[in-house]
Amino acid sequence: MDKNKEKLSRFAEVLSDLRRERGISQKKAASDLGISQALLSHYEKGIRECGLDFVIRCSKYYGVTTDYLLGVSNSRNGLDSSDFEALGSRGETRSAGALTSAAKCLLDSAAAADNREKNIIYDYCMLSLYRGALSLAKAGMLPKELFKLDASCARELASAAIAVQDARFASSEVHEGADLSENGALSALIEEAEEYIAGSFIIDN
Secondary structure, rough: HHHHHHHHHHHHHHHHHHHHHOOHHHHHHHHHHHOOHHHHHHHOOOOOOOOHHHHHHHHHOOOOOHHHHHOOOOOOOOOOOHHHHHHHOOOOOOOEEEEEEHHHHHHHHHOOOHHHHHHHHHHHHHHHHHHHHHHHHHOOOHHHHHHOOHHHHHHHHHHHHHHHHHHHHHOOOOOOOOOOOOOOOHHHHHHHHHHHHHHHHHOOO
């Protein structure tokens, strides 16, 4: 198989997988993307090659990068694991590299969600980081001038907003879980978090 056919085949496979992942029919996807069902079928089977404008439309529609659609990258959101290796030694626990690698896996999994869920996930992550930044400012590790709201009040409000987003996501439609078999970083993070919770807050009788 030559390189062009290989790229076309990869695009067709990803395009088809993304639609099935979302649980939508070919007819609906074609209508949303502004093309006929027959043409989408040809794209998904790799019979015809589409233009760049359609790739961009698909990227926005499915919430993934064009590189992912074209098979250039395995990351749905553009985060490359190689970018994180400089932040910490591979396999090292409690390192920035391990934490960011686990975050990348979560974001890749979240990229498969529908637009409503994506917004909830974005808000949840944004508020969690904001809450952490407020804690760092309280500890003197960030300048308090960064914040317009009163730090003490903002921390409580951010915590409440996080709880609301968490409840919204928990009540949304359940999707099939992502395959995490090849991502040890997230498994390690979950294990470490549960050990911390159990050791700090759960008292055995």
